[in-house]
Amino acid sequence: MSSDSNVFSSSRYIRIVAYIVLSISALVVLYPILFLVFTSLKDTNGFYTNPFLPTLDVHFENYPQAIQTGKLGLYFMNSVVVAVASVILTVIISVLGGYALGKMKIPGSELIILVFMTFNFIPGIAIYIPLYKMMANMRMLENIFSIILPYVAWQLPFSMYIFKKFFETIPSDLVESGRIDGCSEMQTFMKIVLPLVKPAIATVIVFTFINNWGELMWAQIVTSSSVALKTLPVGLLNFKTEMGVQWGPYAAGLCLVTIPLLVVFAYFQKYFIAGLTQGAVKG
Amino acid sequence: MAVSVNRRYAMIGLVFLLPAIVVYLIFAVVPFFDNLILSFQEWNGFSARSFVGIRNYIDAFEDDIFRTAIKNSVFLGIFSSLISVIIGVLFAWLLLFVSRASGGLYRTILFSPSMIPAVITALIFSFVFEPEFGILNSVFRAVGLESMVHAWLTDQGTVMGCLLFVSAWKQVGLTMVLCFAGMQGIPFSLFEAAKLEGAGDWYIFRRIIAPLTSSFIQLSAIFALMSGLKIYDTVLALTNGGPGNYTMVMPMWIMKNTFSFNEYGFGAAMSVIFVVIVLIGEIAVKKLIKGDAYEF
Structure with missing residues (x-):
């Protein structure tokens, strides 16, 4: 329009x-x-x-000073590893799950996605307490997967929902033709379905990246005893006290985190919005 | 024959779905139910867990700070969603009147706070509210309104207002963008017909735009209410619950009791109450705003 x-x-x-x-x-x-x-x-x-x-x-010297004093380099790398790994795993797991729910005639697929989406509304703190103790018992707290794997899990409901909706718009004939030509289910999926689903993948990537990049509470709980695994949101929280009244370096630290995000996501915002709007347009 | 083929696809489908189910069970469903059980137990995190009935729940409702926290979270949830829905819908409507290029620019700028992590938004605003050199007080001094100068985040009269502002500042753009997307889906001919009949812009908004975008308004109201009810990062970075416990919110008090005071059962019980409040909020929005979707 x-x-x-x-x-x-x-x-x-x-x-x-x-x-x-x-x-x-x-x-x-x-x-x-x-x-x-x-x-x-x-x-x-x-x-x-x-x-x-x-x-x-x-x-400009505020910038190197912020990176050195605030350990921002370390936190930045941790955040990148966590965000990239969790986004990749989320996309793989939820694209398979969404395809199964949207195109493979699983009995009760509507109910399954409804259960996922209902759980999605539960505030994290109602899950974190036993999960933290479970991780501690499994000696996983020193391991970066203690952040990555839960992040993957918590992004699954919305991501699968996006993929399910998307797969439902792909004509079944297309999938059937692959099956009739003798492709295995995996070949059909890789050769016919996956190339069509790129826009949905972009939506899921942007969405999960934003949520995981800024997640604070779980990262705080898991890294409370180890500096080496702290992510940017956790690190920045302490940064203010470390910097004292040095406004220049403090502002430089915040800029380093904010500006790249704004530039990247100004470009990607249409995928973000497309994903959100999916939730409002039913049917 | 057809049945068995379908069943085979369904079996393969279950294999495709299995990783999602396993991961979600381990990291969400099982801990959630374990948390329910824990809420009826006493546990310091190390010794054996012992059942204490509903004592944790009684303690929770008798805890003054938790009651303050419930009040604050509900206050922030209701008012930040009201503000962001009213302003967001208004902005979306105003966007219909500006040119395409400037509309795109406004949308990108107003939406940008939604993409910045909440911690960072809050830290940026610690510059705004800082009493000595913060933007707000400096502006008031510069224009000679010394009486307006406040210690914004430590004064009980202003601190909730500041939190509300930051939370709405972050949320308005999302509401605007969602509702604008909804308004763009309305067929143009409807507006033209209404104009020909002599309908004014306000009338068109009330009678055509608002009803036809109700599913978008409902969705953004739910998003806004949830982000207000679950607010944690913003409060932690701006006030840390202070002055005193005046701005304590539910997740923060649960975190403190569980991980600082080692009251795991008590924390679990409060988090279950928190879940119930969140679910009530979601149902209330769905009842209040009818989310009918239209196909054009």
């Missing part, structure tokens, strides 16, 4: 109001982020003399 020539463009008064309201709101959202960028490039003196606006006196 185009907006340039739509029926609403004749409403001049409300158009002006729309531009004003949306511009002010965009500013309210944008300014704290811009302020962070400005501050990350100032030394302490520059910050106190001119806190609001950018200066020409640019100090």
